[in-house]
Amino acid sequence: MHDPSNLTLLPPLARRTDSKILFIVLDGLGGVIGPEPTALMRATCPHLDALAARSALGRTIPVADGITPGSGPGHFALFGYDPLAMHVGRGLLEALGLGVDVREGDVAIRGNYCTLDAEGRLLDRRAGRLATELAAPLAAELNAAIGRIEDVEVEVHPGLQYRFAAVFRGPGLDGHVGDTDPQAEGVLPHPARARQPAAEKMARIAEAFAAAARKVLGRRDVANGVLLRGISGRPPLPTYQQVAQLRPVCIAAYPAYRGVARMLGMDIRTDVEPTATVADEVAVLEDAWQQPHDFYFLHIKKTDSYGEDGNEAAKAGVIESFDAQLPRILALKPDVIVITGDHSTPGPMAGHSWHPVPTLLYGPWCEPEGAPGFDEATCGRGRLGPRLPATALLRLALANAGKLAKFGA
């Protein structure tokens, strides 16, 4: 999906105005058109249908035709950053999502606590899905016992359940190191291997960290080791302030999405609980609306979760619960609204897919088409086209919000 780089195209054109853009991402929103109706087709959504009639519709391609996006690439594309032109590791996203300050030059790791047998073989890659209450004390224990390896500071941050993030800060670190997680049980973890000569030091530090963690945790029955994944440096990315003069804010419950938002310079509303309902998130949105922001990213996770479970009925239920909150959202009178997903997660496929994502653009100059509703088939016939690059949405939103000057005289 080659679309011009917003990172070079937009900065000279972007201008600050008071208009407000609301970007609503229903994670994994899309389904696949086939013999069974998709979740969007099943859901009864009078408010969404009414908004669709006043909007332009289309289907968007996050990465490229036929390519199934992970969550990271899907979100970067929606925010206008070409995912094929960047490499952002999951470790970095996880750390950023936990609110950790990751600086250029740092390396971040996404970790699992795991259970190993006496010979060091994996018994359980997730340590029995360890309770979240144990995450903070375990991290504190590791930080107290390790703290530093050679000239590198190490910080462990607790995540949900068996997950943690670790950040390594020191001279000469490079994130091109392979995972130690073998993705199988009954075998030894992989050694941390450098994938580039520049990463030899980081590979050595990662190995030493895994060995030290095993020693610290070793007396336990469960969670007596760690697996390291998504080892990654922080690429220099321009922020939304730099790209488009925006003052953005993120309303999301899950760490990884906050992580993406933080990388782009968004303020993060930390008063969204992991268990927040759509109504809870909208309450935070209403509060944030009083603040001097002009770009609001509202992320709703459960559409994807139910899609991954193959449960189209429950996915439709999440969409209906969003529809029920839409009047409160519209009462805020956003100048521009985008409603879309970061990728499709069709229930019949029980996973992410490559299918173009249903997308709605509402704004003063959006060319409304009076469509009868909002679903994959209707969007596929919409004015935005059947395969719009997702990276174009930011430009269309900015344009409708009056935030882009003319290109050339």
Added chain:
Amino acid sequence: MHDPSNLTLLPPLARRTDSKILFIVLDGLGGVIGPEPTALMRATCPHLDALAARSALGRTIPVADGITPGSGPGHFALFGYDPLAMHVGRGLLEALGLGVDVREGDVAIRGNYCTLDAEGRLLDRRAGRLATELAAPLAAELNAAIGRIEDVEVEVHPGLQYRFAAVFRGPGLDGHVGDTDPQAEGVLPHPARARQPAAEKMARIAEAFAAAARKVLGRRDVANGVLLRGISGRPPLPTYQQVAQLRPVCIAAYPAYRGVARMLGMDIRTDVEPTATVADEVAVLEDAWQQPHDFYFLHIKKTDSYGEDGNEAAKAGVIESFDAQLPRILALKPDVIVITGDHSTPGPMAGHSWHPVPTLLYGPWCEPEGAPGFDEATCGRGRLGPRLPATALLRLALANAGKLAKFGA
């Protein structure tokens, strides 16, 4: 036509599965929508229409909007290789198509036997469309008499009628040499000119070859000289095995198409005669279906030939003869089917054209659209869109076949 490079995008995502992809290329399939019905519109194709209803439709752009593709670029695009990012000469394609082993560093030439007058001026660029029976003895004569020029081995291989291919193997050869064929009669052939300094040696060898051939053939009334065209080296191209873990096979009657397939690492079924009918080719397909291949390229030539002749009725007849064989093809139960062309060859234009090519994608997750048939107008309204880059088809086929992992976590 900007589409990401499959050559870098696909290798980390591709995975081998048992599912089978069938790629059917009706050469020059497309027509131009206008006052007269196209060949596809004229043809009565009940089986194709029924398949179209269960498929996704669109029109594809092989090279770029408004650009008329030659056969080589058209096929490379269909196979997912951006024709604008590569330069593959016709000499190379011809030699590969004749089954000649062309290695990196070799230079290949596509030649015509021609008839020259006493002053060396061209009387007939094709030597009276010399009978194919003469091709092998002439090649043997040239090989016996020449064999080597300086430190370069020369091999002449017979083609159809007046055509031959020659391969030059030796140190320091570069294919950037212009044609000697002036594309006109009554004039002298061009000298072989280097278009880059690195190609000076090859230009000298080509000149010496043309002079030696003239001397060997000189006593004849017809075919007393040669014209050299499409002089070309062999660029390093990753194969289908490397790009997508595929085990591909080619079923094509004509040398140039086999040449493209061979460059991409496809096995070539040599039991397809130049005179093979569609039914003959399908018989070979049925046999190949029992082999451990997972990508089948079936090429049907005559649609293009009749399009070039301006004979839409005959072109429609070829499409009908393909339709008659379609039940045998469907009985093989391919997991994914693509039916398309390498470019359009509208009868009213009697040549290749830039018009988007009607394309059908059938697969388990193709989003069938219940279209009433398969022609340019219907495809132009299809879900794949009116101008899908042809290079996206490989990705869509692989995705539908379950052969692509997720991009990013």
